[in-house]
Amino acid sequence: xxxxxxxxxxxxxxxxxxxxxxxxxxxxxxxxxxxxxxxxxxxxxxxxxxxxxxxxxxxxxxxxxxxxxxxxxxxxxxxxxxxxxxxxxxxxxxxxxxxxxxxxxxxxxxxxxxxxxxxxxxxxxxxxxxxxxxxxxxxxxxxxxxxxxxxxxxxxxxxxxxxxxxxxxxxxxxxxxxxxxxxxxxxxxxxxxxxxxxxxxxxxxxxxxxxxxxxxxxxxxxxxxxxxxxxxxxxxxxxxxxxxxxxxxxxxxxxxxxxxxxxxxxxxxxxxxxxxxxxxxxxxxxxxxxxxxxxxxxxxxxxxxxxxxxxxxxxxxxxxxxxxxxxxxxxxxxxxxxxxxxxxxxxxxxxxxxxxxxxxxxxxxxxxxxxxxxxxxxxxxxxx
Numbered sequence: 001x002x003x004x005x006x007x008x009x010x011x012x013x014x015x016x017x018x019x020x021x022x023x024x025x026x027x028x029x030x031x032x033x034x035x036x037x038x039x040x041x042x043x044x045x046x047x048x049x050x051x052x053x054x055x056x057x058x059x060x061x062x063x064x065x066x067x068x069x070x071x072x073x074x075x076x077x078x079x080x081x082x083x084x085x086x087x088x089x090x091x092x093x094x095x096x097x098x099x100x101x102x103x104x105x106x107x108x109x110x111x112x113x114x115x116x117x118x119x120x121x122x123x124x125x126x127x128x129x130x131x132x133x134x135x136x137x138x139x140x141x142x143x144x145x146x147x148x149x150x151x152x153x154x155x156x157x158x159x160x161x162x163x164x165x166x167x168x169x170x171x172x173x174x175x176x177x178x179x180x181x182x183x184x185x186x187x188x189x190x191x192x193x194x195x196x197x198x199x200x201x202x203x204x205x206x207x208x209x210x211x212x213x214x215x216x217x218x219x220x221x222x223x224x225x226x227x228x229x230x231x232x233x234x235x236x237x238x239x240x241x242x243x244x245x246x247x248x249x250x251x252x253x254x255x256x257x258x259x260x261x262x263x264x265x266x267x268x269x270x271x272x273x274x275x276x277x278x279x280x281x282x283x284x285x286x287x288x289x290x291x292x293x294x295x296x297x298x299x300x301x302x303x304x305x306x307x308x309x310x311x312x313x314x315x316x317x318x319x320x321x322x323x324x325x326x327x328x329x330x331x332x333x334x335x336x337x338x339x340x341x342x343x344x345x346x347x348x349x350x351x352x353x354x355x356x357x358x359x360x361x362x363x364x365x366x367x368x369x370x371x372x373x374x375x376x377x378x379x380x381x382x383x384x
Contacts (some may be wrong), residue, residue, distance in 0.1 A: 054067070
């Protein structure tokens, strides 16, 4: 009897230890988020760590719906714009938090060639194609294939884009892996493989406001740093001219932290006038790098919240939320207006398939496309 009792005691201790480990580890929960017209169910997957940070990802558009981060005093706020219901994502699409592809950003006239054959993506942004066309990756329901907990909470989703989808050749298998660890690193790894030569450029279009999406404070005083010494000027349709213009001496010089709103309304600058603010790609490097490196950081001097952005991509699109026009209501019940959020999208360069000087966006069978994005979230400005 003593041995049996001792064995039970050991089991009890082991059970308590397991429960303690589980409570201290990053964890994950799943909940329904709505049903699409075709009957497919949309899920919300929440990743949470013991630092009080959480990120909710929805399968519709493989998108970021919420990111909660404490400030320097421990006060939590949701720093990612988003909607409370699936219906809003469907009826008021603005790429908010979404995965965008097959080709993120713009393709001039929606036209490009591969091996001498011309392909056409849908025109949905002036005379050009934007973010994969009218039914891009932001408007499909991704499938959850794996979840895990422990040192990090992680969800892996995939979408199989058929040959000819939105005019793009090759059956494409796309994967999005979101994870949150105890160092407050929210990571996204995008991967893709193809059955035929095609073009791929996948990124995330999260809108951020480090003051909180429901705070009624704009992003204008938030300090942005972009570690690129050149940017890509565009024509009036936001297509790069092909020039990589040095930022030195211009209002595009964010190599040292600068308030986002300092020059955002300077209509005398033709580039600002074209985009009604910043909507340009910075040159971080000419080609993707082997490992992610720091490419940008943003801090809010009032709350102390800071985000450091890492990626292996050559370009970074900075968009200052110029077309948020007060017709969209966010999770906190407030209108989203111009200046309420910024977007930072690590990616290949816009219109890369038509500009030979840019890093190639071509993907061949047997190759693996990859884009790693890491948001290092901090509660204090002196984030390490």
